[in-house]
Amino acid sequence: MSRKNLNIGLFGFGCVGYGLYEVLEKTPGLKANIRNICVKDKNKTREIGAENFTYDKNDILNDEDINVVVELIDDADAAFEIVVAALKKGKAVVSANKKMIAEHFTELLELQREYNVPLLYEAACCASMPIIRNLEEYYDNDLLESIEGIVNGSTNYILTKTFAENLSYDAALKQAQDNGYAESNPILDTGGFDAKYKLLILLAHSFGYIANPNDIYNIGIDNIGKLELKYAREKGLKIKLVAQAFKTPQGTLSAFVIPKFVGSDDRLFTVDDVFNGVLTKTSFADTHFFVGRGAGAHPTASAVLSDISALSYDYRYEYKKIYQEENLLLSNEVALKVLLRHKKEEAESLKEYFDTIEESYANHDSGYITGNISLENVKALHSGNPAERSFILLNVEKEKETLAHESLIEAN
Ligand SMILES: NC(=O)c1ccc[n+]([C@@H]2O[C@H](COP(=O)([O-])OP(=O)(O)OC[C@H]3O[C@@H](n4cnc5c(N)ncnc54)[C@H](OP(=O)(O)O)[C@@H]3O)[C@@H](O)[C@H]2O)c1
Incomplete structure (x- = not known):
C-alpha cells in the first residue's frame, strides 16, 4: 500500500x-x-x-x-x-x-x-497505550462487559509517591508537574476530571455510548487523608484512581471515576508511577490487560506519531458501536461498597445514608464507615467536595444493582 x-x-x-x-x-x-x-x-x-x-x-x-x-x-x-x-x-x-x-x-x-x-x-x-484502536478494531460490542483502569498518569504518580515513598501530596504534585505529567490546571488531574474525560472517550469506543461529562460522576484524589492511607497499609492494599464502565445485569451501563482500594490479586496493583493500566472483560476471552506510560513527552508523542x-x-x-445504535442507557443506580472517612462528630448522621454498614471506627477527631451505599448517596455526601470527607471504593456490588427509571439517562 x-x-x-x-x-x-x-x-x-x-x-x-x-x-x-x-x-x-x-x-x-x-x-x-x-x-x-x-x-x-x-x-x-x-x-x-x-x-x-x-x-x-x-x-x-x-x-x-x-x-x-x-x-x-x-x-x-x-x-x-x-x-x-x-x-x-x-x-x-x-x-x-x-x-x-x-x-x-x-x-x-x-x-x-x-x-x-x-x-x-x-x-x-x-x-502511549494503544487502547482506542484496540477497542475500535478488536472488540465486538456484544462481547465487551466492562472496562476498568488507571487512566491518569499524574494522579497515579502522586498516589505512588505519597503511598510508597511517604512524599507529601504537594511535593508529589510538584514532581508530576516538573516531569511534564500534569495538566496545566492540576485540578483536572487531581479532581478526577481528566480521568472522566478519558472514560467518556472509552465509553464511546467500547459501548457506543456518548455521554455528557455531567452524566458521569468523578471523585478525585485531592481529599485522600492519612486515615485511608493507614487503612490501606494495614490491609496490604494500595489506593488507585480508577475509571470504570460496565454493563449491568439489567443491560444498562454504569460509569464513574472513584479512588479504589486494590489488593495484590488485582492487576492494577502493579500499575505504579506514571503508568496506566486498563482491564477489559469480555464474555468469552475473559480479561485482557493493557499497560503503558500514561503521560510524558515521548510516550505521548509516540501515540501522536x-x-x-x-x-x-x-x-x-x-465508530461501529455508535452506529450499531444499541440504545444503551446509563444508570446511576448502582450499589457501591466504600470507605467513607469523616469528621468524628458526623458519624451517626452519615450512617443513615448507608444501606448496610460493615465497620465503623473513630479516633480523637475523625473516623470511617465501611459499607454499602448507592452512588446517588455518595454524590449527595460528596457534593461541594468537603475536605473532611473522602470516599474510597472497596467493591462494586454489581449483582445487587437496582434499576430505577428516573435515574436512567437517555443515550445521545
Ligand atoms: N503532558 C502529557 O503528558 C500529556 C499526555 C497526554 C495528553 N496530553 C495533552 O496534550 C496537550 C498538550 O499538553 P502539553 O503537556 O504539551 O501542554 P504544555 O506543555 O502546557 O504546552 C502547551 C502548548 O500549547 C500552546 N498554546 C496554548 N494555547 C495556544 C493557542 N491558543 N494557540 C497556539 N498555541 C497555544 C502553548 O504555547 P506557548 O509555548 O507559546 O506557551 C504551548 O506550546 C493537552 O491537551 C494535554 O491534555 C498531555
Whole structure:
C-alpha cells in the first residue's frame, strides 16, 4: 500500500509538541514533515529557531499544502475552534486533548462525517497505550462487559509517591508537574476530571455510548487523608484512581471515576508511577490487560506519531458501536461498597445514608464507615467536595444493582 505524504501544521510546542518534533526527527521512514508550528507566547525562548513558528492560527489553517493538523495545545476551547476549522477545510486532525474531545464528542463526530475527514486521538486516552484502536478494531460490542483502569498518569504518580515513598501530596504534585505529567490546571488531574474525560472517550469506543461529562460522576484524589492511607497499609492494599464502565445485569451501563482500594490479586496493583493500566472483560476471552506510560513527552508523542502514521494509509475510526445504535442507557443506580472517612462528630448522621454498614471506627477527631451505599448517596455526601470527607471504593456490588427509571439517562 502506498503511503501519503503528510504536511503537518502543528499547534503547540510544549511538553508533547516538542516531544513530537523530536520523535519525528528520529523517524525518517515516515513521509511526514512539520511545515509550520503555531504557538501563543511571543516572548518564550524556544528549542528551535523562530523561523519555524507562527502566532496566527490562520497561517496553518489557510495553507492548502498542509493536509494534517496536529493539535497539541493546553487550551480546550481554543483547541476546539482550531479542530473545527481544520476539519471544515478538509484537513485530517490528530489531537491529544481529551477535555475538548469529551466535551464536543457529538459535534466532532458529525464534522468528520459531513466533511469526510478523519480525527484521531489515541494520545488523548492513556497516552502511549494503544487502547482506542484496540477497542475500535478488536472488540465486538456484544462481547465487551466492562472496562476498568488507571487512566491518569499524574494522579497515579502522586498516589505512588505519597503511598510508597511517604512524599507529601504537594511535593508529589510538584514532581508530576516538573516531569511534564500534569495538566496545566492540576485540578483536572487531581479532581478526577481528566480521568472522566478519558472514560467518556472509552465509553464511546467500547459501548457506543456518548455521554455528557455531567452524566458521569468523578471523585478525585485531592481529599485522600492519612486515615485511608493507614487503612490501606494495614490491609496490604494500595489506593488507585480508577475509571470504570460496565454493563449491568439489567443491560444498562454504569460509569464513574472513584479512588479504589486494590489488593495484590488485582492487576492494577502493579500499575505504579506514571503508568496506566486498563482491564477489559469480555464474555468469552475473559480479561485482557493493557499497560503503558500514561503521560510524558515521548510516550505521548509516540501515540501522536502512531496516529500520524495511520493517516498516511487513510485510517479513520469507524465508530461501529455508535452506529450499531444499541440504545444503551446509563444508570446511576448502582450499589457501591466504600470507605467513607469523616469528621468524628458526623458519624451517626452519615450512617443513615448507608444501606448496610460493615465497620465503623473513630479516633480523637475523625473516623470511617465501611459499607454499602448507592452512588446517588455518595454524590449527595460528596457534593461541594468537603475536605473532611473522602470516599474510597472497596467493591462494586454489581449483582445487587437496582434499576430505577428516573435515574436512567437517555443515550445521545
Ligand atoms: N503532558 C502529557 O503528558 C500529556 C499526555 C497526554 C495528553 N496530553 C495533552 O496534550 C496537550 C498538550 O499538553 P502539553 O503537556 O504539551 O501542554 P504544555 O506543555 O502546557 O504546552 C502547551 C502548548 O500549547 C500552546 N498554546 C496554548 N494555547 C495556544 C493557542 N491558543 N494557540 C497556539 N498555541 C497555544 C502553548 O504555547 P506557548 O509555548 O507559546 O506557551 C504551548 O506550546 C493537552 O491537551 C494535554 O491534555 C498531555
